Amino acid sequence: MISETGTTRHAVQLNPMQVPKASDVLANELRERILHGDFPEGTALPPERELVTQTRMSRTTVREALRILEVQGLVRIKTGRAGGAFVQSPGEESIASSVNLLIRGKQIRLAALLETREAIEPACAQLAAQxxxxxxxxxLEEANEAIxxxxxxxxxxxxxxxxxxxAVAIASHNELLTGFMLALSRSIYASTDNKGFVDAEVRRTTVLAHRNITKAIRAQDAGAAVRRMKRHVHAYAEAVMEVEDRTSIEVPRS
Structure with a gap:
């Protein structure tokens, strides 16, 4: 394109710009200050009215930012005269919730869940023994009695x-492993055809395996705990997948 002055103008095309929502910006700011320790656990964030005044954002924006933090497990919202947003540290349930969303959102296969469990649960048993x-x-013994x-x-x-x-994961005293096991155990439970799989023999085998692993953990024998947990979760995975493969086959009509 030639301008009136005779110079050449180049057409410049800008890409669409993603502008963050005000509530996301505020949530990010508050999150960083919580994680940095500016707001210790158990303390209350400034009231909504004060946050509106300080940030010059609308009350709707402030409430949405607080809801984001609540979903992320960084605050708990209390109602009433003594209510407000109180800071809490993210724990194993926060990890489990995030992993569970990934499992459900990506529709992770049962086989992949079992493979992951085989990879990390022996490590839980080893750390538990230590x-x-x-x-x-x-x-552990209370769960053994119940089962x-x-x-x-x-x-x-x-x-x-x-x-x-x-309980084995909790005994490892590793928050990440405990969070993963919370999500995995619940997802495998929900995904397994338990009525078609759990019979008297499965119950007997499970009880025996759990008691043997518990003995190794009690004796602080990390090697035995790892070996016994590996055998247990692998045998369980093979049995579950055998049932899943069998029940997934469509029976032809006669």
């Missing part, structure tokens, strides 16, 4: 099974 406390052992009950329903057995595996 760092377990009396409280950890009590939690050994002959009068419990299938739902009771399955819940006790999840409780035991989570």
């Amino acid at each position: 760092y377990r406390t009396d409280a950890d052992l009590t939690r 050994s009950s002959e009068t419990g329903s299938l739902a009771d057995f399955l819940q006790a099974n999840v409780d035991w595996h989570i």
